[in-house]
Amino acid sequence: MPGSILRETGMIRRLAPDDLAALMPLARGDPTTSAGDVSLARSLSDPEVRVYGIDDPASAQALAGYALVVRLPFEAELQAILVRPGRRRQGLGAELLEAVIAQGKGWGSERLLLEVRAGNTAALTLxxxxxxxxxxxxxxxxxxxTPGAxxxxxxLMSLPLG
Ligand SMILES: CC(C)(COP(=O)(O)OP(=O)(O)OC[C@H]1O[C@@H](n2cnc3c(N)ncnc32)[C@H](O)[C@@H]1OP(=O)(O)O)[C@@H](O)C(=O)NCCC(=O)NCCS
Known part of the structure; x- marks a missing residue:
C-alpha cells in the first residue's frame, strides 16, 4: 500500500482473553489511554473490538506492544497503540497500525479514526x-x-479505507 513502512520485525497476533495478564502491565503504563483492567478484559472478548499484540522475543510472558481498535457503525476507531519504550523505532508501531488498518478494511469500515495530542510528534509522524x-x-x-503545563x-485524524 502507498506509504507502507511495514518491516518484518515481530510476531503480531490478535490477543485473546488469556493474554490479559501480559497486556495489563503494558496498558497500565500507557499514558494515552484510560482503559482500566476491567475494560481491557471486556475488550479482549468483545466481538466489536480487536486487540493486537507483539510478543517480545526477549521474554516469553511479555508483550512488546499493543493496539486496540473498535468497530463503530460505519467507521473504526483506533483507541490505543503503544510500543514498550525499549522497543521503539524498530518498526513495531507501524506493524501494529498496519494490522489495525487491515482489520478496519476487513470490517468494511469507511474510515479509520483516531485522536492524538498535538505534541505527540512520534505518533503524528507515524x-x-x-x-x-x-x-x-x-x-x-x-x-x-506535566503538572503546571x-x-x-x-x-483528529482519519484514514479512508474504501
Ligand atoms: C507512537 C509509537 C506507538 C510509535 O511506535 P514505534 O514502534 O516507535 O514506531 P515505528 O518504529 O514503527 O516508527 C515508524 C515511523 O514513525 C515515525 N516515528 C516513530 N517514532 C518517532 C519519533 N520519536 N520521532 C519522530 N518520528 C517518529 C518515523 O517516521 C518512523 O519511521 P523511521 O523509524 O523509519 O524514521 C510509540 O512512540 C509509542 O508507543 N508512544 C507512546 C504511546 C503513544 O503515544 N501512542 C499514540 C497514542 S495517539
Missing amino acids: YHRLGFLEDGCRRGYYPPS PREDAI
Whole structure:
C-alpha cells in the first residue's frame, strides 16, 4: 500500500482473553489511554473490538506492544497503540497500525479514526507516514501532560479505507 513502512520485525497476533495478564502491565503504563483492567478484559472478548499484540522475543510472558481498535457503525476507531519504550523505532508501531488498518478494511469500515495530542510528534509522524489526514482540532481537549503545563489540543485524524 502507498506509504507502507511495514518491516518484518515481530510476531503480531490478535490477543485473546488469556493474554490479559501480559497486556495489563503494558496498558497500565500507557499514558494515552484510560482503559482500566476491567475494560481491557471486556475488550479482549468483545466481538466489536480487536486487540493486537507483539510478543517480545526477549521474554516469553511479555508483550512488546499493543493496539486496540473498535468497530463503530460505519467507521473504526483506533483507541490505543503503544510500543514498550525499549522497543521503539524498530518498526513495531507501524506493524501494529498496519494490522489495525487491515482489520478496519476487513470490517468494511469507511474510515479509520483516531485522536492524538498535538505534541505527540512520534505518533503524528507515524500516522502521517501511513496516510492519515488531519480533519480538525479540539482546543485544550487533553489535560496537561506535566503538572503546571497548559491543556493540550487534540488532533483528529482519519484514514479512508474504501
Ligand atoms: C507512537 C509509537 C506507538 C510509535 O511506535 P514505534 O514502534 O516507535 O514506531 P515505528 O518504529 O514503527 O516508527 C515508524 C515511523 O514513525 C515515525 N516515528 C516513530 N517514532 C518517532 C519519533 N520519536 N520521532 C519522530 N518520528 C517518529 C518515523 O517516521 C518512523 O519511521 P523511521 O523509524 O523509519 O524514521 C510509540 O512512540 C509509542 O508507543 N508512544 C507512546 C504511546 C503513544 O503515544 N501512542 C499514540 C497514542 S495517539
